[in-house]
Amino acid sequence: MVSENNHYSRNAKFVSVLFVLYYYLDLSVIGDVIRLGPLSYSIGNVDGLSVVSFFSLVYFAFRFYVSSDADLLSRYLSYVGLACSKYTRTSPVLNSLSKSNCRRHVKRQDVSNYKIRLSEILRDESYIDNFEFGELTIYGGGYDRNRGSKGLYIDYEIEPKLDDLTRIQSYRARAKVNFFSSALLYFSAFILFFLKDDSFWDVLLTYVLLVIAFSLLIWNDFLFPVIISF
Structure with missing residues (x-):
């Protein structure tokens, strides 16, 4: 209604x-x-x-x-944030684009403290030099309304490559969504907004x-x- x-x-x-x-x-x-x-x-x-x-x-x-x-x-x-949280995990296209974006993001991050912590846990200092990231998982996302960081973001975690079955805490970070993915998400959010939000039709009728x-x-x-x- x-x-x-x-x-x-x-x-x-x-x-x-x-x-x-x-x-x-x-x-x-x-x-x-x-x-x-x-x-x-x-x-x-x-x-x-x-x-x-x-x-x-x-x-x-x-x-x-x-x-x-x-x-x-x-x-x-709010629909933009919902679309980002949902479709970056469930849509094959957006999930693939988002993972590529996150892998580029993690390469630009300073993960030296994370490497040191892993080497201490594994008791192997050489691991710092041989460090590699493995599987990446997107577990969240949304729209940040804060003025300094306004825009779409993805929360992801990436596991280090290990030869044994040692359970190590994954590296977690937040990345900005790239332009192409943002365009798809804004469009998807507009479709959701168009179909589900009652206020859209009320405002549209008033403007007409x-x-x-x-x-x-x-x-x-x-x-x-x-x-x-x-």
Whole structure:
């Protein structure tokens, strides 16, 4: 069910529908008097109603945009994080790309302390010089919203190559997702967002109604009168 928790969205849709009906039904102002309850007001500048209507619609559109933009982006980024966490482990293509990215990442890391710790556990100092990484596993991922490290990331662990069955703690690190994988994940997240998130359809409907209302208002009250005057 589509959520109506955002009253700015509800107001924007309601006002937009009023504008659409006004122009679709070809309604017009009769006389120059407005009645608000027991009070009546005479309108000296009837043409000014178009300007008032335009800025009223702008106000409702702006309030809707401000209230929905941050929330919509936050919802979408949560789907981006979900897609990264899921598809880098389950999708054969993204898993392969992510593992290649992680192997390049670990080559750029300073793993000297990890090597020393392994050599101490194995009681073999020569292992530092003969060190090699083996199997790599991706166990997590998501979208980091912190300003300094904003973006998609992958959590991975990689086991050292050992000749015996000694159980050694794997090397764990976090890598940034490369551009191509990021593009696939953002697209996958958009599909999930498009299919599963109720707010997407509510926001889309509101924007469509606002665009139609603005188009009708500008054409009928501003552009068309100028065109026919020539």
